[in-house]
Amino acid sequence: MNEAIQSKVVRLVSDSGQQVLPTAQALNMAIEMGLDLVQINESDPPVCKILDSGKYKFELQKKEKQNKQNQKIIVTKEIRLSITIDENDFQTKVKSAITFLTKGYHVKVSVRFRGREITHSKIGEELLAHFCQEVSHLVNSKTEAILQGRVLSILLKP
Numbered sequence: 001m002n003e004a005i006q007s008k009v010v011r012l013v014s015d016s017g018q019q020v021l022p023t024a025q026a027l028n029m030a031i032e033m034g035l036d037l038v039q040i041n042e043s044d045p046p047v048c049k050i051l052d053s054g055k056y057k058f059e060l061q062k063k064e065k066q067n068k069q070n071q072k073i074i075v076t077k078e079i080r081l082s083i084t085i086d087e088n089d090f091q092t093k094v095k096s097a098i099t100f101l102t103k104g105y106h107v108k109v110s111v112r113f114r115g116r117e118i119t120h121s122k123i124g125e126e127l128l129a130h131f132c133q134e135v136s137h138l139v140n141s142k143t144e145a146i147l148q149g150r151v152l153s154i155l156l157k158p
Contacts, residue, residue, distance in 0.1 A: 001038050001053055002027060010048045013040070020045060076106040076155070081131070083111060083123045094134045101138040101158045110153040124152040132156070 005023055012019055012026045021029075023037075030037040030050045038056055041047040077100045079093050100107050109131055111124040128145050135156065143155045 002030070002036055005037065005039050005046065005048065007046050009045045010037075010039075011043075011045045013047055013049050026050070074106060076108055078108045078110060081109065081111045081127060083113065083117055083120060083127060085127070090131075094131065097131070097135050097156070098138060101135060101156065104158055106158070107135075107156045108153055109156065110151050113150045113152070118150055121147065121152060128152065128154050 005027075008023055009020055010023050010026050012021050012029075026048060027037050033050060035050050036053040037048050038051055038053055039046050039048050079097050079100075081090070081093060085093075097107050097109070109128060111127055113121070113124065125145055132139065132142060132154065138158055139156045141157045145152055145154045
């Protein structure tokens with residue numbers, strides 16, 4: 001901005017068009033108008049505009065804030081199961097998964113194996129398949145069951 005522009009020549013963009021001028025001449029034009037010479041792009045020669053720098057910075061911050069608000073944050077909820085889960089407890093977990101999926105959250109369903117239960121990983125896969133079948137009317141996509149250490153998990157997306 002203003003004297004911080006190092007180049008000897010700048011491409012000045014204004015309402016009347018664009019022109020290549022020496023930096024000193026462009027800076028004098030900005031001072032006469034009571035505004036600032038702001039470097040917009042670092043090309044060769046740098047692209048500059050004559051404008052109010054405070055207003056320009058405010059507009060940039062406003063755009064950045066708007067872009068941040070438009071980003072959709074994906075929240076993942078986790079439901080933990082055990083291979084020894086009873087049917088009533090299982091249905092309770094299914095109900096909570098249904099509420100999460102209807103709210104638009106991703107749901108990670110995990111089956112944790114304790115001790116020697118890891119040898120019965122097929123039971124865990126069947127449990128996950130049964131869980132997916134219960135909530136299949138709300139699920140658009142799901143990942144394959146992944147065994148990480150002693151936890152078998154799957155991700156359900158609404």
